[in-house]
Amino acid sequence: MSKIGFIGLGIMGRPMAGHLLDAGHELTTVKRGSLDETLASKGMKELDNPKAVAEGAEVVITMVPDTPDVEEVLFGEGGVIEGLKPGTLVIDMSSIAPLATQEFAKRIHDAGGEYVDAPVSGGEGGAINAALTIMVGATQEGFERANPLLEIMGKTITHIGGHGAGQTCKVANQIVVALTIEAVSEGLLFASKAGADVSKVRESLLGGLAQSKILDVHGQRMIDRTFDPGFKIKLHQKDLNLALEGARSLDLALPGTANAQQLFQACAANGGADWDHAGILRALERLADHEVGSR
Structure with missing residues:
Protein backbone atom coordinates (compact mmCIF):
# COMPACT_ATOMS: atom_id res chain seq x y z
CA MET A 1 0.00 0.00 0.00
CA GLY A 162 2.70 13.17 -23.13
CA HIS A 163 2.49 15.87 -20.46
CA GLY A 164 -0.42 18.22 -21.11
CA ALA A 165 -2.28 15.78 -23.35
CA GLY A 166 -4.65 14.80 -20.56
CA GLN A 167 -5.53 18.46 -19.98
CA THR A 168 -6.03 19.02 -23.71
CA CYS A 169 -8.47 16.10 -23.78
CA LYS A 170 -10.31 17.53 -20.76
CA VAL A 171 -10.73 20.91 -22.49
CA ALA A 172 -12.21 19.09 -25.50
CA ASN A 173 -14.52 17.19 -23.14
CA GLN A 174 -15.75 20.41 -21.56
CA ILE A 175 -16.51 21.92 -24.97
CA VAL A 176 -18.66 18.91 -25.88
CA VAL A 177 -20.39 18.84 -22.49
CA ALA A 178 -21.22 22.56 -22.53
CA LEU A 179 -22.66 22.47 -26.05
CA THR A 180 -24.64 19.31 -25.32
CA ILE A 181 -26.13 20.79 -22.15
CA GLU A 182 -27.10 23.86 -24.15
CA ALA A 183 -28.64 21.67 -26.88
CA VAL A 184 -30.67 19.69 -24.34
CA SER A 185 -31.83 22.96 -22.75
CA GLU A 186 -32.95 24.37 -26.09
CA GLY A 187 -34.74 21.15 -27.08
CA LEU A 188 -36.67 20.89 -23.82
CA LEU A 189 -37.44 24.62 -23.82
CA PHE A 190 -38.83 24.38 -27.35
CA ALA A 191 -40.97 21.37 -26.45
CA SER A 192 -42.27 23.03 -23.29
CA LYS A 193 -43.11 26.32 -25.00
CA ALA A 194 -44.97 24.39 -27.70
CA GLY A 195 -47.11 22.75 -25.02
CA ALA A 196 -45.67 19.23 -25.03
CA ASP A 197 -45.08 17.11 -21.92
CA VAL A 198 -41.30 17.53 -21.48
CA SER A 199 -40.99 14.35 -19.41
CA LYS A 200 -42.41 12.32 -22.27
CA VAL A 201 -40.32 14.25 -24.80
CA ARG A 202 -37.17 13.40 -22.86
CA GLU A 203 -38.24 9.74 -22.58
CA SER A 204 -38.75 9.56 -26.33
CA LEU A 205 -35.48 11.29 -27.17
CA LEU A 206 -33.57 8.84 -24.98
CA GLY A 207 -34.61 6.10 -27.39
CA GLY A 208 -33.28 7.81 -30.50
CA LEU A 209 -30.15 9.39 -31.96
CA ALA A 210 -30.39 12.33 -29.51
CA GLN A 211 -29.75 9.95 -26.61
CA SER A 212 -26.89 11.00 -24.32
CA LYS A 213 -25.89 10.81 -20.67
CA ILE A 214 -26.45 14.55 -20.47
CA LEU A 215 -30.02 14.22 -21.77
CA ASP A 216 -30.53 11.42 -19.25
CA VAL A 217 -29.00 13.07 -16.15
CA HIS A 218 -29.20 16.79 -16.82
CA GLY A 219 -32.42 16.60 -18.79
CA GLN A 220 -34.04 15.20 -15.65
CA ARG A 221 -32.38 17.92 -13.55
CA MET A 222 -33.93 20.54 -15.80
CA ILE A 223 -37.40 19.00 -15.56
CA ASP A 224 -37.10 18.63 -11.77
CA ARG A 225 -35.47 22.09 -11.50
CA THR A 226 -32.77 20.78 -9.17
CA PHE A 227 -29.73 22.96 -9.77
CA ASP A 228 -27.67 22.19 -6.67
CA PRO A 229 -24.18 21.63 -8.02
CA GLY A 230 -22.65 18.42 -9.12
CA PHE A 231 -20.38 20.68 -11.20
CA LYS A 232 -20.61 24.42 -10.72
CA ILE A 233 -21.16 26.90 -13.55
CA LYS A 234 -18.16 28.96 -12.43
CA LEU A 235 -15.90 25.91 -12.86
CA HIS A 236 -17.27 25.21 -16.32
CA GLN A 237 -16.67 28.89 -17.17
CA LYS A 238 -13.04 28.40 -16.15
CA ASP A 239 -12.75 25.39 -18.45
CA LEU A 240 -14.31 27.22 -21.40
CA ASN A 241 -11.92 30.11 -20.82
CA LEU A 242 -9.10 27.59 -21.30
CA ALA A 243 -10.75 26.43 -24.52
CA LEU A 244 -11.19 29.94 -25.91
CA GLU A 245 -7.69 31.04 -24.91
CA GLY A 246 -6.28 27.93 -26.56
CA ALA A 247 -8.37 28.56 -29.66
CA ARG A 248 -6.94 32.06 -30.00
CA SER A 249 -3.40 30.72 -29.81
CA LEU A 250 -4.26 28.13 -32.49
CA ASP A 251 -6.06 30.62 -34.79
CA LEU A 252 -9.18 28.52 -34.31
CA ALA A 253 -12.82 29.65 -34.21
CA LEU A 254 -15.08 27.99 -31.63
CA PRO A 255 -18.37 29.88 -32.03
CA GLY A 256 -20.52 27.36 -30.18
CA THR A 257 -18.14 27.39 -27.22
CA ALA A 258 -18.19 31.19 -27.12
CA ASN A 259 -21.99 31.19 -27.14
CA ALA A 260 -22.17 28.65 -24.31
CA GLN A 261 -19.73 30.78 -22.32
CA GLN A 262 -21.97 33.82 -22.74
CA LEU A 263 -24.97 31.87 -21.47
CA PHE A 264 -22.98 30.71 -18.45
CA GLN A 265 -21.99 34.34 -17.88
CA ALA A 266 -25.65 35.35 -17.99
CA CYS A 267 -26.31 32.79 -15.24
CA ALA A 268 -23.40 34.08 -13.17
CA ALA A 269 -24.63 37.67 -13.57
CA ASN A 270 -27.96 36.58 -12.09
CA GLY A 271 -26.47 34.91 -9.01
CA GLY A 272 -25.96 31.50 -10.59
CA ALA A 273 -22.18 31.02 -10.50
CA ASP A 274 -22.66 28.18 -8.00
CA TRP A 275 -25.58 26.52 -9.80
CA ASP A 276 -25.01 23.17 -11.45
CA HIS A 277 -24.03 23.69 -15.09
CA ALA A 278 -27.45 22.35 -16.12
CA GLY A 279 -28.60 25.76 -14.90
CA ILE A 280 -27.62 27.15 -18.32
CA LEU A 281 -31.30 26.40 -19.00
CA ARG A 282 -32.23 29.38 -16.82
CA ALA A 283 -30.45 31.84 -19.11
CA LEU A 284 -32.39 30.49 -22.08
CA GLU A 285 -35.63 30.58 -20.10
CA ARG A 286 -35.11 34.28 -19.40
CA LEU A 287 -34.70 34.94 -23.13
CA ALA A 288 -37.90 33.00 -23.83
CA ASP A 289 -39.85 34.32 -20.83
CA HIS A 290 -40.88 30.72 -20.20
CA GLU A 291 -39.87 28.01 -17.72
CA VAL A 292 -39.60 24.39 -18.80
CA GLY A 293 -42.64 22.48 -17.61
CA SER A 294 -44.82 25.52 -17.05
CA ARG A 295 -48.18 25.95 -18.74
Whole structure:
Protein backbone atom coordinates (compact mmCIF):
# COMPACT_ATOMS: atom_id res chain seq x y z
CA MET A 1 0.00 0.00 0.00
CA SER A 2 1.17 3.55 -0.76
CA LYS A 3 1.58 6.63 1.40
CA ILE A 4 -0.44 9.26 -0.48
CA GLY A 5 -0.81 12.98 0.03
CA PHE A 6 -4.19 14.15 -1.27
CA ILE A 7 -4.64 17.92 -1.56
CA GLY A 8 -8.09 19.21 -2.51
CA LEU A 9 -11.08 17.72 -0.71
CA GLY A 10 -13.96 19.43 -2.50
CA ILE A 11 -17.09 17.97 -4.08
CA MET A 12 -14.99 15.59 -6.18
CA GLY A 13 -11.91 15.15 -4.04
CA ARG A 14 -13.69 13.89 -0.91
CA PRO A 15 -15.13 10.71 -2.44
CA MET A 16 -11.99 10.13 -4.52
CA ALA A 17 -9.84 10.21 -1.39
CA GLY A 18 -12.35 7.96 0.34
CA HIS A 19 -11.93 5.26 -2.31
CA LEU A 20 -8.15 5.31 -1.84
CA LEU A 21 -8.57 4.93 1.92
CA ASP A 22 -11.01 2.07 1.40
CA ALA A 23 -8.38 0.35 -0.75
CA GLY A 24 -5.97 0.40 2.18
CA HIS A 25 -3.72 3.33 1.30
CA GLU A 26 -2.47 5.77 3.94
CA LEU A 27 -3.59 9.34 3.20
CA THR A 28 -2.58 12.75 4.49
CA THR A 29 -3.89 16.16 3.51
CA VAL A 30 -3.36 19.84 4.27
CA LYS A 31 -5.30 21.18 7.24
CA ARG A 32 -8.17 23.39 5.99
CA GLY A 33 -10.82 23.89 8.66
CA SER A 34 -12.52 20.71 9.87
CA LEU A 35 -11.59 17.44 8.20
CA ASP A 36 -14.54 15.52 6.75
CA GLU A 37 -15.71 13.10 9.46
CA THR A 38 -15.94 10.16 7.08
CA LEU A 39 -12.36 10.61 5.89
CA ALA A 40 -11.12 11.11 9.44
CA SER A 41 -12.84 7.92 10.56
CA LYS A 42 -11.04 6.06 7.77
CA GLY A 43 -7.65 7.25 9.02
CA MET A 44 -6.85 10.35 6.98
CA LYS A 45 -4.38 12.63 8.78
CA GLU A 46 -3.86 16.39 8.47
CA LEU A 47 -0.53 18.22 8.14
CA ASP A 48 0.36 21.89 8.15
CA ASN A 49 1.24 22.49 4.50
CA PRO A 50 1.91 20.81 1.12
CA LYS A 51 5.64 20.56 1.93
CA ALA A 52 4.90 18.42 4.98
CA VAL A 53 2.47 16.29 2.95
CA ALA A 54 5.14 15.66 0.29
CA GLU A 55 7.83 14.83 2.85
CA GLY A 56 5.85 11.83 4.07
CA ALA A 57 4.39 10.67 0.75
CA GLU A 58 5.36 8.40 -2.10
CA VAL A 59 2.54 9.89 -4.20
CA VAL A 60 1.00 13.37 -4.10
CA ILE A 61 -2.42 13.92 -5.71
CA THR A 62 -3.85 17.39 -6.29
CA MET A 63 -7.52 18.08 -6.99
CA VAL A 64 -7.96 21.87 -6.80
CA PRO A 65 -10.02 24.39 -8.82
CA ASP A 66 -7.68 26.19 -11.25
CA THR A 67 -4.19 26.63 -12.70
CA PRO A 68 -3.02 29.20 -10.08
CA ASP A 69 -4.20 26.88 -7.30
CA VAL A 70 -2.10 24.00 -8.63
CA GLU A 71 0.90 26.31 -9.01
CA GLU A 72 0.52 27.55 -5.42
CA VAL A 73 0.22 24.03 -4.00
CA LEU A 74 3.21 22.73 -5.94
CA PHE A 75 5.57 25.70 -6.03
CA GLY A 76 4.36 28.31 -3.52
CA GLU A 77 5.87 28.92 -0.09
CA GLY A 78 5.72 25.63 1.80
CA GLY A 79 4.77 23.91 -1.44
CA VAL A 80 5.09 20.30 -2.54
CA ILE A 81 8.39 20.88 -4.34
CA GLU A 82 10.07 21.87 -1.07
CA GLY A 83 9.32 18.46 0.42
CA LEU A 84 9.65 16.40 -2.76
CA LYS A 85 11.80 13.28 -2.50
CA PRO A 86 13.51 11.67 -5.52
CA GLY A 87 11.05 9.45 -7.35
CA THR A 88 7.89 10.95 -5.82
CA LEU A 89 4.91 10.62 -8.15
CA VAL A 90 2.86 13.81 -8.51
CA ILE A 91 -0.61 13.32 -10.04
CA ASP A 92 -2.61 16.45 -10.81
CA MET A 93 -6.28 15.58 -11.27
CA SER A 94 -7.44 19.19 -11.49
CA SER A 95 -8.63 20.71 -14.78
CA ILE A 96 -6.07 23.35 -15.75
CA ALA A 97 -4.22 24.91 -18.70
CA PRO A 98 -2.32 22.41 -20.89
CA LEU A 99 0.68 24.72 -21.47
CA ALA A 100 1.05 25.43 -17.75
CA THR A 101 0.84 21.68 -17.15
CA GLN A 102 3.85 21.11 -19.40
CA GLU A 103 5.80 23.70 -17.43
CA PHE A 104 4.78 22.16 -14.09
CA ALA A 105 5.82 18.72 -15.33
CA LYS A 106 9.29 20.00 -16.27
CA ARG A 107 9.79 21.64 -12.89
CA ILE A 108 8.76 18.50 -11.01
CA HIS A 109 10.97 16.36 -13.27
CA ASP A 110 13.95 18.68 -12.72
CA ALA A 111 13.41 18.30 -8.96
CA GLY A 112 13.57 14.51 -9.25
CA GLY A 113 9.87 13.65 -9.33
CA GLU A 114 7.51 12.09 -11.89
CA TYR A 115 4.52 14.14 -13.09
CA VAL A 116 1.17 12.94 -14.41
CA ASP A 117 -1.76 15.11 -15.49
CA ALA A 118 -4.97 13.14 -15.00
CA PRO A 119 -8.08 15.37 -15.16
CA VAL A 120 -11.45 13.69 -14.73
CA SER A 121 -14.97 13.75 -16.11
CA GLY A 122 -18.11 12.31 -14.58
CA GLY A 123 -19.08 14.85 -11.96
CA GLU A 124 -19.94 14.21 -8.35
CA GLY A 125 -21.81 11.00 -9.20
CA GLY A 126 -18.80 9.60 -11.02
CA ALA A 127 -16.54 10.45 -8.10
CA ILE A 128 -18.89 8.86 -5.55
CA ASN A 129 -19.32 5.69 -7.62
CA ALA A 130 -15.63 5.41 -8.62
CA ALA A 131 -16.79 5.62 -12.23
CA LEU A 132 -14.83 8.65 -13.42
CA THR A 133 -13.38 8.97 -16.88
CA ILE A 134 -9.71 9.87 -16.44
CA MET A 135 -7.63 11.42 -19.24
CA VAL A 136 -3.90 10.97 -18.71
CA GLY A 137 -0.89 12.92 -19.93
CA ALA A 138 2.37 11.27 -18.86
CA THR A 139 5.42 9.30 -19.83
CA GLN A 140 4.77 5.59 -20.20
CA GLU A 141 6.54 4.99 -16.90
CA GLY A 142 4.48 7.66 -15.18
CA PHE A 143 1.24 6.20 -16.52
CA GLU A 144 2.14 2.70 -15.39
CA ARG A 145 2.92 3.94 -11.89
CA ALA A 146 -0.23 6.03 -11.63
CA ASN A 147 -2.69 3.62 -13.26
CA PRO A 148 -3.28 1.28 -10.27
CA LEU A 149 -4.36 4.30 -8.21
CA LEU A 150 -6.44 5.80 -11.00
CA GLU A 151 -8.29 2.50 -11.40
CA ILE A 152 -9.47 2.81 -7.78
CA MET A 153 -11.12 6.15 -8.57
CA GLY A 154 -12.23 5.72 -12.17
CA LYS A 155 -13.75 3.38 -14.70
CA THR A 156 -12.34 4.56 -18.03
CA ILE A 157 -8.65 5.47 -17.93
CA THR A 158 -6.95 6.49 -21.19
CA HIS A 159 -3.29 7.41 -21.69
CA ILE A 160 -3.75 10.23 -24.21
CA GLY A 161 -0.08 11.13 -24.69
CA GLY A 162 2.70 13.17 -23.13
CA HIS A 163 2.49 15.87 -20.46
CA GLY A 164 -0.42 18.22 -21.11
CA ALA A 165 -2.28 15.78 -23.35
CA GLY A 166 -4.65 14.80 -20.56
CA GLN A 167 -5.53 18.46 -19.98
CA THR A 168 -6.03 19.02 -23.71
CA CYS A 169 -8.47 16.10 -23.78
CA LYS A 170 -10.31 17.53 -20.76
CA VAL A 171 -10.73 20.91 -22.49
CA ALA A 172 -12.21 19.09 -25.50
CA ASN A 173 -14.52 17.19 -23.14
CA GLN A 174 -15.75 20.41 -21.56
CA ILE A 175 -16.51 21.92 -24.97
CA VAL A 176 -18.66 18.91 -25.88
CA VAL A 177 -20.39 18.84 -22.49
CA ALA A 178 -21.22 22.56 -22.53
CA LEU A 179 -22.66 22.47 -26.05
CA THR A 180 -24.64 19.31 -25.32
CA ILE A 181 -26.13 20.79 -22.15
CA GLU A 182 -27.10 23.86 -24.15
CA ALA A 183 -28.64 21.67 -26.88
CA VAL A 184 -30.67 19.69 -24.34
CA SER A 185 -31.83 22.96 -22.75
CA GLU A 186 -32.95 24.37 -26.09
CA GLY A 187 -34.74 21.15 -27.08
CA LEU A 188 -36.67 20.89 -23.82
CA LEU A 189 -37.44 24.62 -23.82
CA PHE A 190 -38.83 24.38 -27.35
CA ALA A 191 -40.97 21.37 -26.45
CA SER A 192 -42.27 23.03 -23.29
CA LYS A 193 -43.11 26.32 -25.00
CA ALA A 194 -44.97 24.39 -27.70
CA GLY A 195 -47.11 22.75 -25.02
CA ALA A 196 -45.67 19.23 -25.03
CA ASP A 197 -45.08 17.11 -21.92
CA VAL A 198 -41.30 17.53 -21.48
CA SER A 199 -40.99 14.35 -19.41
CA LYS A 200 -42.41 12.32 -22.27
CA VAL A 201 -40.32 14.25 -24.80
CA ARG A 202 -37.17 13.40 -22.86
CA GLU A 203 -38.24 9.74 -22.58
CA SER A 204 -38.75 9.56 -26.33
CA LEU A 205 -35.48 11.29 -27.17
CA LEU A 206 -33.57 8.84 -24.98
CA GLY A 207 -34.61 6.10 -27.39
CA GLY A 208 -33.28 7.81 -30.50
CA LEU A 209 -30.15 9.39 -31.96
CA ALA A 210 -30.39 12.33 -29.51
CA GLN A 211 -29.75 9.95 -26.61
CA SER A 212 -26.89 11.00 -24.32
CA LYS A 213 -25.89 10.81 -20.67
CA ILE A 214 -26.45 14.55 -20.47
CA LEU A 215 -30.02 14.22 -21.77
CA ASP A 216 -30.53 11.42 -19.25
CA VAL A 217 -29.00 13.07 -16.15
CA HIS A 218 -29.20 16.79 -16.82
CA GLY A 219 -32.42 16.60 -18.79
CA GLN A 220 -34.04 15.20 -15.65
CA ARG A 221 -32.38 17.92 -13.55
CA MET A 222 -33.93 20.54 -15.80
CA ILE A 223 -37.40 19.00 -15.56
CA ASP A 224 -37.10 18.63 -11.77
CA ARG A 225 -35.47 22.09 -11.50
CA THR A 226 -32.77 20.78 -9.17
CA PHE A 227 -29.73 22.96 -9.77
CA ASP A 228 -27.67 22.19 -6.67
CA PRO A 229 -24.18 21.63 -8.02
CA GLY A 230 -22.65 18.42 -9.12
CA PHE A 231 -20.38 20.68 -11.20
CA LYS A 232 -20.61 24.42 -10.72
CA ILE A 233 -21.16 26.90 -13.55
CA LYS A 234 -18.16 28.96 -12.43
CA LEU A 235 -15.90 25.91 -12.86
CA HIS A 236 -17.27 25.21 -16.32
CA GLN A 237 -16.67 28.89 -17.17
CA LYS A 238 -13.04 28.40 -16.15
CA ASP A 239 -12.75 25.39 -18.45
CA LEU A 240 -14.31 27.22 -21.40
CA ASN A 241 -11.92 30.11 -20.82
CA LEU A 242 -9.10 27.59 -21.30
CA ALA A 243 -10.75 26.43 -24.52
CA LEU A 244 -11.19 29.94 -25.91
CA GLU A 245 -7.69 31.04 -24.91
CA GLY A 246 -6.28 27.93 -26.56
CA ALA A 247 -8.37 28.56 -29.66
CA ARG A 248 -6.94 32.06 -30.00
CA SER A 249 -3.40 30.72 -29.81
CA LEU A 250 -4.26 28.13 -32.49
CA ASP A 251 -6.06 30.62 -34.79
CA LEU A 252 -9.18 28.52 -34.31
CA ALA A 253 -12.82 29.65 -34.21
CA LEU A 254 -15.08 27.99 -31.63
CA PRO A 255 -18.37 29.88 -32.03
CA GLY A 256 -20.52 27.36 -30.18
CA THR A 257 -18.14 27.39 -27.22
CA ALA A 258 -18.19 31.19 -27.12
CA ASN A 259 -21.99 31.19 -27.14
CA ALA A 260 -22.17 28.65 -24.31
CA GLN A 261 -19.73 30.78 -22.32
CA GLN A 262 -21.97 33.82 -22.74
CA LEU A 263 -24.97 31.87 -21.47
CA PHE A 264 -22.98 30.71 -18.45
CA GLN A 265 -21.99 34.34 -17.88
CA ALA A 266 -25.65 35.35 -17.99
CA CYS A 267 -26.31 32.79 -15.24
CA ALA A 268 -23.40 34.08 -13.17
CA ALA A 269 -24.63 37.67 -13.57
CA ASN A 270 -27.96 36.58 -12.09
CA GLY A 271 -26.47 34.91 -9.01
CA GLY A 272 -25.96 31.50 -10.59
CA ALA A 273 -22.18 31.02 -10.50
CA ASP A 274 -22.66 28.18 -8.00
CA TRP A 275 -25.58 26.52 -9.80
CA ASP A 276 -25.01 23.17 -11.45
CA HIS A 277 -24.03 23.69 -15.09
CA ALA A 278 -27.45 22.35 -16.12
CA GLY A 279 -28.60 25.76 -14.90
CA ILE A 280 -27.62 27.15 -18.32
CA LEU A 281 -31.30 26.40 -19.00
CA ARG A 282 -32.23 29.38 -16.82
CA ALA A 283 -30.45 31.84 -19.11
CA LEU A 284 -32.39 30.49 -22.08
CA GLU A 285 -35.63 30.58 -20.10
CA ARG A 286 -35.11 34.28 -19.40
CA LEU A 287 -34.70 34.94 -23.13
CA ALA A 288 -37.90 33.00 -23.83
CA ASP A 289 -39.85 34.32 -20.83
CA HIS A 290 -40.88 30.72 -20.20
CA GLU A 291 -39.87 28.01 -17.72
CA VAL A 292 -39.60 24.39 -18.80
CA GLY A 293 -42.64 22.48 -17.61
CA SER A 294 -44.82 25.52 -17.05
CA ARG A 295 -48.18 25.95 -18.74
